Amino acid sequence: xxxxxxxxxxxxxxxxxxxxxxxxxxxxxxxxxxxxxxxxxxxxxxxxxxxxxxxxxxxxxxxxxxxxxxxxxxxxxxxxxxxxxxxxxxxxxxxxxxxxx
Numbered sequence: 875x876x877x878x879x880x881x882x883x884x885x886x887x888x889x890x891x892x893x894x895x896x897x898x899x900x901x902x903x904x905x906x907x908x909x910x911x912x913x914x915x916x917x918x919x920x921x922x923x924x925x926x927x928x929x930x931x932x933x934x935x936x937x938x939x940x941x942x943x944x945x946x947x948x949x950x951x952x953x954x955x956x957x958x959x960x961x962x963x964x965x966x967x968x969x970x971x972x973x974x975x
Contacts, residue, residue, distance in 0.1 A: 884920075888912045895945060907945055914938040 878886055891912035892904045913923040914937065927934050
C-alpha cells in the first residue's frame, strides 16, 4: 500500500505542496512550518484552514508572509521540529501519491 493512501485528496495536496516548498529551498525534510505554509498557499474556496482564519479575522496575507519568511530562515536539515515521511523523496514522491486525482 503506497504511503499516504489513507489521506484525503486535500491532505495529499497539502503534503505535496509542503514537499515542494522544502525542495525549492534545498531542504530535505518537511516540518510543521512547511505544512502550515502549504495549507495557507493552496488556493481553494473549500480550503478549511483559510475559511477558519477568515472567520477569526486573521490577516492571512501577513501570516502567510511571516510563515514563508520563517521557512527561508530554516537551515538545511538543522531545524528541531522535523517530520520524516517515508517514501517522500524527489524520486519516490510521484510514486507515493500517484498522479490520479
